[in-house]
Amino acid sequence: MKVLSFRRFFLLLGFLCVIVLVLNFIPFHSGTPIPFTASPEVKSTVDGNTAFALNLYQTLKDRPGNLFFSPYSISTALAITYAGARGQTESEMAKVFHFNFAATNPPVAFAALDARMNRIQRWSRITLTTANSLWCQQDYRFTDPFLDLIHKFYRADARQVDFKHSATVAAREINGWVERETKGKLKDVIEPGQITELTRLVLCNAIYFKGKWQHQFEVSDTKPGAFHITTNETVTVPMMSQKAHFKLARSDDSSVELVELPYSGTDLSMIILLPQVEYLPPDVEQPGLPDLESKLTADNLRAWLTKLDQANLHETWVALPRFTTTQSFELAKELKSLGMPSAFNENADFSGMDGTTNLFVSDVIHKAFVEVNEAGTEATATTWVRVASRSMSGRFIVDHPFIFLIRENGSGSILFIGRIVDPTK
DSSP states (O other): OHHHHHHHHHHHHHHHHHHHHHHHHSOSOSSSOOOOOOOHHHHHHHHHHHHHHHHHHHHHTTSSSOEEEOHHHHHHHHHHHHTTOOHHHHHHHHHHTTOOTTTOOHHHHHHHHHHHHHHHHHHSSEEEEEEEEEEEETTOOOOHHHHHHHHHHHOOEEEEEOTTTOHHHHHHHHHHHHHHHTTTSSOOOSOGGGOOTTEEEEEEEEEEEEEEBSSOOOGGGOEEEEEEEETTEEEEEEEEEEEEEEEEEEOTTSSEEEEEEEBTTSSEEEEEEEEOGGGSOTTOSSSSHHHHHHTOOHHHHHHHHHHHHHOOEEEEEEEEEOEEEEEEEEOHHHHHHHTOGGGGSTTOOOHHHHSSSOEEEEEEEEEEEEEEOSSEEEEEEEEEEEEEEOOTTSEEEOOSOEEEEEEETTTTEEEEEEEESOTTO
16 A cells, blocks of 8 residues: 555656646746836837837838838837937937937837847747847947947947958858848848948847737638729739637728737737728729828827727638738938938037047948738848938728738837738739
8 A cells, every 4th residue: 555655646746747847838928918017218219119110101101012111120220320429410310219318218228128029039939039230340449338338238249340351251241140130031131332441330130020820810711812902903812811809990080990910929919000992082093001101190000009909809800911022221311301311421420439420321221021921920120220431890801902010019119010002012
């Protein structure tokens, strides 16, 4: 009997050990968002990033076709640049990025947002990474306070390269870093000709996201469907569909409907903004998109998202086209038009970087990729800054041009934003 008791005891002990080990490997966070209380600095920075994202969208919207970029990546890269700005250059950049001197401490806020994303990745079944790097001309002196600040708050290390004599090698090293940080999705971001012997510093930011839907689409349910690019042009696309519980909202004027498609863990979501074509006159060429884009302001988006966040879950049939798009931008012209011209000319003051007024920004290059399929979404973007001397009916059918964004729900940060005019492009 004693032998049997000991045997039972050790079997029970072994069973409990297995349970403990399993529990330690099961993610702590699997269905409810990780709590987050934003400090005043973080809230002000997130609000500023959103305003900047929509202002930049307005400068880019006249480009034909699909549009996709990461305002978070652009803001981060230029926040690093802003850390070295002084005088009028600093004031202009603060205005463009809505850095309120009284309420915003960009290094502290971006460090908090970065820590938030790292925590989400650890506890959710998604991949969400950000990375920053500085590539410095090897014989050019940058101040220790600047290098220390960006290392402490932006996790960016300074790397030595030779732009003067080995521009091709330097471009290859930077491109290799970007390719690694974006899991091979973005390649050859910088061409050797974009780096000259006057280049002194290249700042890079990369963001990568891959997440599965909380409610995944079944591949077997994907069927060819019509997508109406204009009232006179229709393409056939692989249309994913499913019936599940989603949050839905509608603008006060009923011209825009929103649906939230959460990813695993529910800390991140894709939000679709779909113009309602039945409220438009019949002679409108592009179904609703220009009207929606004209209304896409920070105040309107905040009101729409508030209604969406407060909505109850509804059993809804959602149909969404499968799509992939890659976008590239040179943003100097747009950033100048938004109100920071001095950063790009000989009057620039980046003396916080090197103690002189010899530096100016020559290029801001951004490249972004997104793939949306039945399993979820993969999206990535990179920004580099070159500094040189001198439906409520229970059906939500996305069958015409729409705007979408990927949001980190706890802080409200818009990581990616774009529009799809033609899913086949």
